[in-house]
Amino acid sequence: MREVSEKCRDLLASGVYSVEWAADLLYDNDPKVQNLRVLEPAFKWDRGAQVQGSGSCQILWDDVFGESIVPRDIGDLFSPFGAELQVDVIVSAGAFRERISMGRFVLDSVPDGVEYAIERVHGGLPLVAESRVSLSLADYFMRIARDSFAFPASPQSTSMWEEAQRLTGLPVFRSIVDRVLPANITYEEDRLDALEKVFAPSNAWPHLTPSGALTALPKAWADPVGVLDRALSVSSEMRSENVYNRVVTEGKNPDPNGPPLIAWAEIRDGFLRTRNEDGSRSPFAGNTFQYRSDFLVTQAQCQAYADELLPKVARLRSVTRRVKEPFNPLREVGDVLTLVDPTRQGELSTVRVIEVAYSGGETVLNVEVAE
Structure with missing residues (x-):
């Protein structure tokens, strides 16, 4: 906020x-x-x-x-x-x-x-x-995205924040504690992908402050910072694209001459099955979640992580709601709020802002509801 x-x-x-x-x-x-x-x-x-x-x-x-x-x-x-x-x-x-x-x-x-x-x-x-x-x-992330790497590179600092500042050239606001970067990170062409790799071990997204400084947005939910109690309308949305029935994991073989490390797991029965018993495409068909990590260095690790990820992504992880309220310039992506829902007799729920738009006299929020 x-x-x-x-x-x-x-x-x-x-x-x-x-x-x-x-x-x-x-x-x-x-x-x-x-x-x-x-x-x-x-x-x-x-x-x-x-x-x-x-x-x-x-x-x-x-x-x-x-x-x-x-x-x-x-x-x-x-x-x-x-x-x-x-x-x-x-x-x-x-x-x-x-x-x-x-x-x-x-x-x-x-x-x-x-x-x-x-x-x-x-x-x-x-x-x-x-x-x-x-x-x-x-x-500013558009400018960073344009400035791609000419060839694969590696971190030049062991500090997460120092490396993030070097990658972007932006001033940083240290919203989370610093940590030592793993030695096996490799940057490909996209500089924003590299920035995400730097923050990934801290379970955070790169983010910008209103003045253009680089900061980090923790993926873990924080305590509510305000109350959303002047909603003009609230609508619910459930999307199938956020539910996956197949996971493919790719690791990094420490042996440059070794085979690629790729594993997969999928759902075989129920509404989210990838195939029917006769082998034909199921009603839901397939939706694959791709995951790549330099920390997966064996085939067994790739398979184990694919098996671990599948039940996490093969479920309705959140229902989103679209909330319109009178113009409020304080709302920011990542804000955790207490929603007073006028469409449900003032029911209270904890939500987190994933999109915010300002246009005319309204603020429009897309929020995910806490599980």
């Missing part, structure tokens, strides 16, 4: 406040333009995506000197070649005003740019009275 003052938290709970979106444009950590007017903001964070944060907005610009912000070349303001946008929300009521950091984004593309010109009184080229650019944005 985003950090704000107690007064701001009380104001948001009251529901009586005004909201204004604002942004600062930066390049190489140098502020270029501050307090930009943001129109039509739409932002989303998805824990299941490698690039978790994405969004779009329009920037409106009026300049007394008749300058335009529509980019025409690399290096222009708002050209998508390294420029960043710090996006904030300003919550106000009367004399109270507080600015909340929502996220630091990289400009991915400029889908549209419009200039509104007026004729000069004494001739000459028209003045640009107002210009507007539409921006497509993504968080």
Whole structure:
């Protein structure tokens, strides 16, 4: 949950406040333009995506000197070649005003740019009275994903946090204790895959703070940090794609000339069977869970882990709910909340946010329900 003052938290709970979106444009950590007017903001964070944060907005610009912000070349303001946008929300009521950091984004593309010109009184080229650019944005993980390894590599530090900082070049916020990295980790092409390997022994996902620092989001559920008690609607969702009836595990043979280490296990009966008794495809068919680990170094380990994983993934691990509430800029992916469900006579349940989207006057959450 985003950090704000107690007064701001009380104001948001009251529901009586005004909201204004604002942004600062930066390049190489140098502020270029501050307090930009943001129109039509739409932002989303998805824990299941490698690039978790994405969004779009329009920037409106009026300049007394008749300058335009529509980019025409690399290096222009708002050209998508390294420029960043710090996006904030300003919550106000009367004399109270507080600015909340929502996220630091990289400009991915400029889908549209419009200039509104007026004729000069004494001739000459028209003045640009107002210009507007539409921006497509993504968080820092997009930049890291683009910077792939030229060839396989290995960690250069035994510290999890030092290695994560080296891989990303980002400042780090140490949300979990440091640990010694295993010596047998190998990085392939994808730098974000490498980052996930660094955090995997700590049972955590890589994550970004609203200011763009690298942190870690523990996979274990924490205690609730708030109450979700102003839901406008709650709907349930059950998805078959998250239930698997076959597991394939792949290890890493310490002998470079040895055979590949691959094992599998599957369900043979019941609703989730992969095949019918006559060998034909079952009604559910097959859904395979792939798992690869450098820590599995023998065929027996691969088979044992496949057998261990199968009952864990071959069940309804969670039911998700889609919750709409009045605009609340404090919600973040990973927040554990107590949901007061108006569709179930105020029934209480513990949920964790896996997606959060801000658009218009609503906050839309996709949450998983604790088992």
